[in-house]
Amino acid sequence: MATEALLIVDAQNDFCPGGALAVPEGHVVMPVLNAYIARARAAGMPIFASRDWHPPETVHFTTRGGPWPEHCVQGTRGAEFHPDLRLPPETVIFTKGMSGVDDGYSMFEGMSAEGQTLLDVLRAANISHVHVGGLATDYCVRATVLDARRAGLDVSLLTDAIRAVEVTAGDGQRAVDEMLAAGATPKTLADFAMEK
DSSP states (O other), X not given: XXXXXXXXXXXXXXXSTTSTTOOTTGGGHHHHHHHHHHHHHHTTOOEEEEEEOBOSSOTTBGGGTOSBOSOSBTTSGGXXXXXXXOOOTTOEEEEEOOSTTOOOOSGGGOBOTTSOBHHHHHHHTTOOEEEEEEEOIIIIIHHHHXXXXXXXXXXXXXXXXXXXXXXXXXXXXXHHHHHHHXXXXXXXXXXXXXXX
16 A cells, blocks of 8 residues: 655646736746656556645635735636646545635645545545645645644645745745754655655
8 A cells, every 4th residue: 555645735737827816937847747647647546636636715815804915816816726737537536715715725634526635535545745746835735734733644845846935035945944944854856756
């Protein structure tokens, strides 16, 4: 049984160029994530993906006093996974930010279609090490990695498969520094290949 899992955070249209909350070069992580997916599948590693799935009215949006423009609204094209992302059919999706009163940054806040949390699923499968990539470095990736570390999981931060919003210049690097300080290990596709 696999003791490791691949976590793909919010690789959605609205976080890529042309989207409502575009991460600079967000689309360039898709082929890298696809390479991780292929290697994870070959190794028998389970794959989990999160998605923002906000209601039209939420305190997360500027229209209700929040920090962000409307994005990843439930049922819209912007909330769909990026078309270049190749999620296999067995991927378990965790949906987050569904209520009108939460931000839903961390993948650990999401729920599967069966109503399970990510931590429930990981523990049931005896997974102790997660590899994390996706969007955006300084928000949802950061929150996911920090929650994983708080849960006692080993974390590999896939530094070639993340990009930052950079609301303030340097936010991405500060987030990376924080994740590494919390105990995450930086890795790239080359390291992943050697391990597998």
